[in-house]
Amino acid sequence: MTIPPATSPAQIYNDFFSPQMFTPWAKNLVEQSTPSAGDRVVDLACGTGLLTEQIAPHLGNNGSIVGLDFAPPMLAVAQTREFNGPSVEWIDASADAIPLPDNSFDRVYCQQGFQFFPDRAKAVPEVRSVLKPGGLTAISLWAPVEEFPLRDQMFNSIAKFLNVPLEVAAKPFTFGGSEPMQSMLDDAGFSDIVITTRSNESVFGPPESFVKLTVMGAAAAIPTFGELTDEEKQSVIAHVEVENYDEIAKYVQDGHVSMALTSFTATATA
Numbered sequence: 001m002t003i004p005p006a007t008s009p010a011q012i013y014n015d016f017f018s019p020q021m022f023t024p025w026a027k028n029l030v031e032q033s034t035p036s037a038g039d040r041v042v043d044l045a046c047g048t049g050l051l052t053e054q055i056a057p058h059l060g061n062n063g064s065i066v067g068l069d070f071a072p073p074m075l076a077v078a079q080t081r082e083f084n085g086p087s088v089e090w091i092d093a094s095a096d097a098i099p100l101p102d103n104s105f106d107r108v109y110c111q112q113g114f115q116f117f118p119d120r121a122k123a124v125p126e127v128r129s130v131l132k133p134g135g136l137t138a139i140s141l142w143a144p145v146e147e148f149p150l151r152d153q154m155f156n157s158i159a160k161f162l163n164v165p166l167e168v169a170a171k172p173f174t175f176g177g178s179e180p181m182q183s184m185l186d187d188a189g190f191s192d193i194v195i196t197t198r199s200n201e202s203v204f205g206p207p208e209s210f211v212k213l214t215v216m217g218a219a220a221a222i223p224t225f226g227e228l229t230d231e232e233k234q235s236v237i238a239h240v241e242v243e244n245y246d247e248i249a250k251y252v253q254d255g256h257v258s259m260a261l262t263s264f265t266a267t268a269t270a
Helices: 009-032 050-058 072-078 120-130 149-162 178-187 207-219 230-243 245-249
Strands: 040-044 064-069 087-092 105-111 131-142 191-203 256-269
Touching: 009 050, 009 105, 009 131, 009 191, 009 256, 040 050, 040 120, 050 064, 050 105, 064 072, 072 087, 105 120, 120 131, 120 178, 131 178, 149 207, 149 230, 149 245, 178 191, 178 256, 207 230, 207 245, 230 245
Parallel strands: 040 064, 040 105, 064 087, 105 131
Antiparallel strands: 131 256, 191 256
């Protein structure tokens, strides 16, 4: 797998991580909370539109989706997608101040977004405010990084080498488990809260590609990484690969890195 040097973290996320880390889970999230034809839907922290792509076929021509994200590079990729059926609008905005009318949407989805929100506790009431009475939300989050030994070790290497806290390098896996989400949904007045956990085996590329993708993926949350020269970035990748060589080898099957990923999903009613 060759990644062009100029490829952005958003494009890496979309092109290389999505087949194993995001699209299968997006399908699962929609299966657990399937929208109806004509629904008005918010895809919160929509990223490059992977979840919107799974939602759209269920809505028909009368449905609509608003994809909301505070990362313009992600939205730039999302805007290249084409959909048949529902109208789709992309908005650059934060989840702690959703610029949409109250009581106007049937469903709000959020796939792997809450860990990135500046004010997580404020985001949950915002979700409830835009939902109609009886509207539904479905939120998915990765299990804590400690449950993924290889990623935990690699993120520690990245954090130490770049002199940043572990929670910065391992941002996607730092929500803290299902208990905080249960509490926030309770506090915001949601009912019928159901939290489920699921694990899937994911097969990535060869070890060298897996290391590069992991470092580049973590880099999206590390501003100082973007300031490095291409040579310095390659030095980070090489360091992480050497330091974790033995641990990575434990996960290699038929020349590819293979590991179980665990995610939990919270569904609730406004």
